Amino acid sequence: MKPTDSELEILHVLWTSGPSTVRQVHEALSQSRDLGYTTALKLMQIMHEKGLLTREESNRSHTYAAAVTEEETQRGLVDRFVETAFRGSASKLVMQVLGQHKASRQELDEIKKLLNQINSSDESN
Structure with missing residues (x-):
């Protein structure tokens, strides 16, 4: 399931x-954007319904927790993005x-x- 931008925040x-x-999430989000408490509450209720x-x-x-990991969410978003924007070409x-971003040495x-890890695991299979 692909979360919306607000859900990702x-x-x-x-x-x-x-x-x-909800109050803690609202306070954290309010530092960077104008978001009403009731909007945060409604979004979190919808996210609960969506799993x-x-x-x-x-x-x-009520205390809310993420039911999905950051890694699996990122993987799903990247997979969908690669499929739609780059026709599956990683x-x-x-x-x-x-080409657009100057990568650091690190x-x-x-x-x-x-x-190298990917190559090593491909060679061992």
Whole structure:
């Protein structure tokens, strides 16, 4: 399931902060954008219905947590993006990103390390 941009913002807060109340998520989001409390509440209720969040209903306040991991969400978004924008070509995506963005030496080293890991696992299969 592909989260909307607003849902992704809420997920980022929960991935970073852990289980939180609507008020805590609202306060975190209000630092960077104008978002009403009731809007945050409604979004989180919808996300719970969609299975993106879990909800603990103890005491008077509900505590929400991400039901999806950051990694699986990113993987799904990237897979869909590669399919729709680059017709399934990961190499076109990488070339576009590296052509538009000056990668640091550290980022390039991480990319090389990943490519070496992929090559090693392909050779052992």
